[in-house]
Amino acid sequence: MRKLAARRGGMEISMNTKVTIAGVEFSNPVMTASGTFGSGMEYSEFVDLNRLGAVVTKGVANVPWPGNPTPRVAEVYGGMLNAIGLQNPGIDLFLKRDIPFLKQFDAKIIVNVCGKTVEDYVEVVERLGDEPAVSMLEINVSCPNVKEGAIAFGQKADALSKITAEVKKHARQPIIMKLSPNVTDIAEMARAAEEAGADALSLINTLTGMKIDIHRRTFALANKTGGMSGPAIKPIAVRMVYQAAQAVKIPIIGMGGIGSGEDAIEFLLAGATAVSVGAMNFVNPYATVEVVEGIEAYLQKYGIKDVNELIGAVRER
Amino acid sequence: MKRKVTAQVVSQRKIAQDVYELWIATDLSQEVRPGQFLGIYPKDKSMLLPRPISVCEACAQEGRLRLVYRIAGQGTREFSTYRTGDDVAVLGPLGNGFPLDAGEDKRVFLMGGGIGVPPLLELAKRLCASKQIILGYRDAQLFLAEDFARHGSLYVATEDGSAGTRGNVMDAIAQNGLTADLIYACGPMPMLRAIKRYAEEKGIPAYLSLEEHMACGVGACLGCVAKTKDVDAHSNVRNARICTDGPVFEAREVEI
Numbered sequence: 001m002r003k004l005a006a007r008r009g010g011m012e013i014s015m016n017t018k019v020t021i022a023g024v025e026f027s028n029p030v031m032t033a034s035g036t037f038g039s040g041m042e043y044s045e046f047v048d049l050n051r052l053g054a055v056v057t058k059g060v061a062n063v064p065w066p067g068n069p070t071p072r073v074a075e076v077y078g079g080m081l082n083a084i085g086l087q088n089p090g091i092d093l094f095l096k097r098d099i100p101f102l103k104q105f106d107a108k109i110i111v112n113v114c115g116k117t118v119e120d121y122v123e124v125v126e127r128l129g130d131e132p133a134v135s136m137l138e139i140n141v142s143c144p145n146v147k148e149g150a151i152a153f154g155q156k157a158d159a160l161s162k163i164t165a166e167v168k169k170h171a172r173q174p175i176i177m178k179l180s181p182n183v184t185d186i187a188e189m190a191r192a193a194e195e196a197g198a199d200a201l202s203l204i205n206t207l208t209g210m211k212i213d214i215h216r217r218t219f220a221l222a223n224k225t226g227g228m229s230g231p232a233i234k235p236i237a238v239r240m241v242y243q244a245a246q247a248v249k250i251p252i253i254g255m256g257g258i259g260s261g262e263d264a265i266e267f268l269l270a271g272a273t274a275v276s277v278g279a280m281n282f283v284n285p286y287a288t289v290e291v292v293e294g295i296e297a298y299l300q301k302y303g304i305k306d307v308n309e310l311i312g313a314v315r316e317r
Numbered sequence: 318m319k320r321k322v323t324a325q326v327v328s329q330r331k332i333a334q335d336v337y338e339l340w341i342a343t344d345l346s347q348e349v350r351p352g353q354f355l356g357i358y359p360k361d362k363s364m365l366l367p368r369p370i371s372v373c374e375a376c377a378q379e380g381r382l383r384l385v386y387r388i389a390g391q392g393t394r395e396f397s398t399y400r401t402g403d404d405v406a407v408l409g410p411l412g413n414g415f416p417l418d419a420g421e422d423k424r425v426f427l428m429g430g431g432i433g434v435p436p437l438l439e440l441a442k443r444l445c446a447s448k449q450i451i452l453g454y455r456d457a458q459l460f461l462a463e464d465f466a467r468h469g470s471l472y473v474a475t476e477d478g479s480a481g482t483r484g485n486v487m488d489a490i491a492q493n494g495l496t497a498d499l500i501y502a503c504g505p506m507p508m509l510r511a512i513k514r515y516a517e518e519k520g521i522p523a524y525l526s527l528e529e530h531m532a533c534g535v536g537a538c539l540g541c542v543a544k545t546k547d548v549d550a551h552s553n554v555r556n557a558r559i560c561t562d563g564p565v566f567e568a569r570e571v572e573i
Contacts (some may be wrong), residue, residue, distance in 0.1 A: 035538070036533070036537065036538060037537055038536065038537040038538075042533070042535045042536045042537040042561070043535070043537060045318060045319050045320075045535070046319070046320070046321075046535075058539075064552075064553045064554045065554065066554040066555065066556060067539065067542070067554070067556065070529055070530065070540075070541065070542060071529070071530040072530070072539070072540045072541070072542070073366075073530050073531065073532040073538070073540035073541070074530060075364060075365060075366050077363050078362070078363050078365070079365065080365060080366060080532060082532065082538070082540060084538070084539050084540060087539045087542070087552065087554060087556060089551075089552055089553030089554070090553055093553045230365055231362075231365075279365065279532075280365075281533065281537070282365065282366055282367070282532045282533045282534075282538065283358070283365045283366070284321070285319075285321055285408070285533075285535065286321065
């Protein structure tokens with residue numbers, strides 16, 4: 001338990017920053033958003049991974065994926081688009097190299113799992129089941145789904161229910177379903193995942209966007225469309241976290257443009273139990289730890305003894 | 318070690334159409350190797366990502382770095398407005414840089430095209446070799462050519478024929494009957510492809526500095542990859558990260 005002695009009005013108060021999701025305890029609510037932080041190795045040059053609640057890894061599949069052609073990234077106003085295409089080294093190398101690296105740190109390990117078919121997901125989930133250092137699995141249901149004609153699992157409630165139930169059947173660790181924001185009703189998707197057995201939800205994944213290079217008259221990305229992230233999507237993310245939190249009882253990990261303690265607090269108040277820092281790592285490689293410190297400073301400023309008091313605590317005006 | 322620091326602008330001046338020379342004061346100057354680059358963050362918060370800008374020259378003693386860049390969009394346009402004393406947020410040093418050992422005491426080509434010219438200057442300064450420097454420009458605005466002339470035999474090509482050989486760097490090699498044991502190059506993709514073919518024909522190594530749109534600059538996001546000939550050890554697929562495994566690759570390692 002991370003207890004902080006803080007001074008407020010000359011009085012020492014001790015603060016709790018610990019949060020619990022599906023029985024897994026995190027030293028604080030700050031995590032990394034999948035795909036923006038690799039397996040932590042690159043950013044360990046900038047931040048102490050021991051300070052983070054969890055590292056959520058880049059998505060890993062049953063076999064290596066080469067990803068999309070370049071350009072894979074483009075900047076847009078207040079954000080960016082990416083179409084990396086889930087390039088990953090496959091579960092074998094991941095288990096041999098990335099997990100031993102992450103084990104050295106206090107941050108909990110959450111592995112993001114991707115696949116093209118239900119069977120792909122199940123295979124990875126089963127392999128990870130033998131790895132006790134992995135605390136939770138985050139199931140990326142925004143991948144292209146070959147069997148369903150490239151419609152992401154996460155965009156239809158029945159497909160989401162099916163994969164959630166199937167993964168849950170095979171998973172040894174608690175599962176987090178990562179929801180796509182590219183849906184009409186996020187509450188319906190959140191409920192579908194909860195009813196099918198999800199232990200937690202994470203949202204939002206990126207919003208599908210497009211940028212056109214008017215000088216070359218081409219798409220900015222080779223993939224034409226890409227997922228938008230960054231501060232420009234934060235209000236949409238806060239709204240969706242709030243709506244999902246109203247709809248379900250399972251914990252939510254909120255993300256979308258978080259780069260400061262203030263940003264994180266907004267998500268906690270909206271109903272998130274934890275938060276992830278994504279694109280803002282690219283803007284500020286120290287962002288994750290600064291968010292941890294920013295949350296602590298907020299607790300101190302308002303004399304809040306337990307970060308859990310903030311979860312879903314937004315009030316009507 | 319990579320880090321994000323605040324540097325100060327020492328001076329800035331325009332040295333050709335849309336091309337600027339920016340000197341910044343930063344302790345990163347102690348560590349930067351030839352061919353490495355920095356990520357420069359625009360101040361305008363609507364622009365999130367660091368712009369990859371190669372290091373043209375590093376003066377460790379004075380604690381300064383010389384950056385020469387072309388205005389390519391809003392970010393670099395903002396950089397061009399910086400004045401002496403301004404702060405600038407910088408991430409670095411990034412990338413592997415050119416291998417100096419490979420060319421030591423050999424007859425080498427240093428080939429630069431357009432805004433690929435600047436990253437070769439620090440290499441030209443530090444490399445002990447018989448240096449033939451071949452620079453390609455659009456026109457007679459031969460930025461940095463005088464600096465290069467101090468470090469080897471200089472050959473110039475211009476697209477409009479207004480200086481040196483009319484054409485590109487390959488035309489300059491042919492016209493001057495130049496040969497080498499090894500090549501270092503930076504420039505536009507068609508030029509790098511031609512150099513890769515040339516090096517393969519001659520059976521000599523060529524170290525090419527590649528460019529790609531980047532996000533993190535530190536190897537985490539996998540945004541900037543180059544197709545590799547063999548499976549890359551880190552990615553486990555035929556992709557290498559330009560920002561960390563590169564930007565310099567031996568021509569035979571990459572498919573460009």
